[in-house]
Amino acid sequence: MNHSAFFQIALYMGVLTVLAVPLGIYIAKAMNGEKNALTWLIQPVEKLCYKIFGIDPAEEMSWKPYSVALIAFNLLGVLAIYALQRLQLTLPLNPQALPAVSPDSSFNTAVSFVTNTNWQGYTPETTMSYLTQMLGLSVQNFLSTATGLAVAVALIRGFARHTVQSIGNFWIDMTRGTLYILLPLAFIFAVGLMSQGVIQNFDGYKTADLVEKLDYTVPKVDAAGAPVLDAAGKPVVEAQSTATQTLPMGPVASQEAIKMVGTNGGGFFNANSAHPFENPTPFANFLQMIAIFLIPAALCVTFGKMIGDKRQGWAIFAVMTILFVAFAGFAIYAEQQGNPMFDKLGIDQSVNDATLVSQAGGNMEGKEARFGIAASGLFATITTAASCGAVNGMHDSFTPLGGMVPLILMKLGEVVFGGVGAGLYGMLIFAILAVFIAGLMIGRTPEYLGKKIEAYEMKMIAISILIGPLLVLAGTAIAVLAADGKAGIANPGAHGFTEILYAFVSATNNNGSAFSGLSANTPFYNVMLAIAMWFGRFWIIVPILAVAGSLAAKKRLTPTAGTLPTHGPLFVSLLLGTVIIVGALTYIPALALGPIVEHLIMVAQ
Structure with a gap:
């Protein structure tokens, strides 16, 4: 980097x-x-x-x-x-x-x-x-x-x-x-x-004159809109040209x-x-990136203020920051390494300081030259750490390991700052799970912020954590087996599998970004992904509200010498481990079939 x-x-x-x-x-x-x-x-x-x-x-x-x-x-x-x-x-x-x-x-x-x-x-x-x-x-x-x-x-x-x-x-x-x-x-x-x-x-669309006339071909169709085929059964194309471009307007x-x-x-x-x-500009790009994380980051401060202990909010903020910086750095590093298959095509992916060639250095495929690799990799990490899904480059064109970062961030439940509200309540669920694990290790009834964590809360938390993997893995399995699911794949092999996996991860975790190679505007994917989106949202929200109601009804316990401090480096480390182990390792087999094997194939070519 x-x-x-x-x-x-x-x-x-x-x-x-x-x-x-x-x-x-x-x-x-x-x-x-x-x-x-x-x-x-x-x-x-x-x-x-x-x-x-x-x-x-x-x-x-x-x-x-x-x-x-x-x-x-x-x-x-x-x-x-x-x-x-x-x-x-x-x-x-x-x-x-x-x-x-x-x-x-x-x-x-x-x-x-x-x-x-x-x-x-x-x-x-x-x-x-x-x-x-x-x-x-x-x-x-x-x-x-x-x-x-x-x-x-x-x-x-x-x-x-x-x-x-x-x-x-x-x-x-x-x-x-x-x-x-x-x-x-x-x-x-x-x-x-x-x-x-x-x-x-609110203007109608504008028409602009092109600097040069554009020649192109389109498939020829009959009066019914069906493609016309030649004697060999291949689609017939016809030449067209244009000297204008339509510019869409709007609010x-x-x-x-x-x-x-x-x-x-x-x-x-x-x-x-x-x-x-x-x-339109690098500064607009920076504004958009700030806007994505602004409320999720502020909610950590809100959490500390509302419970009367600012240290608790900063502990959550620290966990989110560590994960974010690590993943952002890895995504940018992976893209800056470039794609070795481009080298074989004679494409120079290195920065040439001697001749001052305007080359960002690394894999620029699918990225805006206005932003370059660093800003594109940072944007991709932010938008998938939060449940945003806006993109300033095509994730489908990232290197296998660079594209794996958005996948993992979404699979964590988008708790690395995450969506507005969703990131905080998702991370608090992991915090409750972390203190529960700590309680099991020392044989003490776990408690978090003065509230005992008992069987009812853990059942609700188990539901909220397990619903994501269930929807993602079951949906992906159905799609790769069904003819309608396989029909939408534009790229064969491991990358095609990753396109489907990414779609269900994005839908279930309410992100919305996509590997653009998948043709998803079909009845099959429209219905399947809608199901994943709905239950991925509300089958998590309802158990969380149940936990909120249960905690509100409990008495607040006075901290003792045996109480686990939940605001220091020890708890931050415990929470980091819980998020990674529980949130990410569930998907290791799926990642092995997609971006990991694709990376191995790429470097072996």
Whole structure:
């Protein structure tokens, strides 16, 4: 790894840490209903929302009503987004007259955006109208993010409270999370992105003249749209040319801001954050990377403040930071080593300082020259450590080991900062598991933050940890056996297997990024991945809320000489080991069949 990569990682973590502290304190105040910097501006709107929707700010819920409200609200979200896509041809703000989206793609997209996954099996600029993008996808970017934030705050209350049955009110948590946190941050980042050239308009698509005429061929089709074949049965192609290019427009900056701030992912354009209208400059790229981790990092500070012990929050932050820096460094290093198969084609992958050749050094396939290997590898690590899924380069073109990093980060449950709310509550589940393991080793009833960890909590935690591997491995197995599953593979062998594995890992862990070689916009994958997204989200959330309710009802124990300190280097090491062993080793056989064997094949060529 070169000096540029070290500098970028250090600068990123420095800026992130500085911003996370005040934001974390602000989030704690906002979610507790305390007076904060924006109370004067937002509180009247908050009270109006409660009045319109009949919410009693003084009413709280136990974990079961909280879970029911959460599931019901998100089911309504699926129905609303599905309807928007199916009816978009008859609705306004559709200057291109884009037709209705197919039923299976509409179903997949609706589940995807409700679960904070934002998996996109379609080309956005030729599929979704402006209204669908804004009223459906952008609005759900706020609501799905607020859902994850609400669950994290409910779990924190479980640790902070004692001998009570309530963990908060879902409707209040959703309202405060949206109004006080997501909307202001999205506005700030949208303005920042527009200053860098990210477009924001409602114009029809533009036509631009090309500098040179482009000649190309397309398959010839008959009147029914079927391909025309020659005497040998091969498709007939016909020559075409164009001197113009269509440039899509739209309200991009506003969606880009919340997709990053809310760790949603997806993109207004198919090229995502590699598109110059979404991510035009290196500074815009840095802003987007900061936006992805900002709330997840701040929630570590929020956790420490709400439970009354800042050291606990910093211990969680330390574990996340160590894992992130290690994986980011490895991903960048793997890409900077290049692909030995390119060397055999006579492609120079080294930096030539003598002739000042503009070569980033390493594997530049699928990467934007504007960002280079270090920024692309860093972005890939950030977006898959968080449940974001936005990309500024094609993960499918990474080296086998470089592409394995996003896979492993998602397989950890995306707890390395992770999605908004999801990263914190996922890491706290591992923390509870770590103290349980420590308790078994010394024959003492485990406890965490003054709460005994007993059989009920461990059953719920086991469900939340095991559901991910079950969905990923079972889904991948079905796909590689089914004819419809194998039909979507563009690359044979180990890489094709990795494409399918990546799709189910991404869907189950609500990430949304993809190895682009897999053709996933088919009824088979649209339905299978939607199932993985839904249960990967809510079969984890409900057990976590059950744990929150159980902890809130427990008495708080006074620390003794036998209590395991959970804020020092020993606990950080224990938690690191638990995350790696439990989170990653489950998938070693699958990784061996995919990126590991692909790497061995590559170096043996």
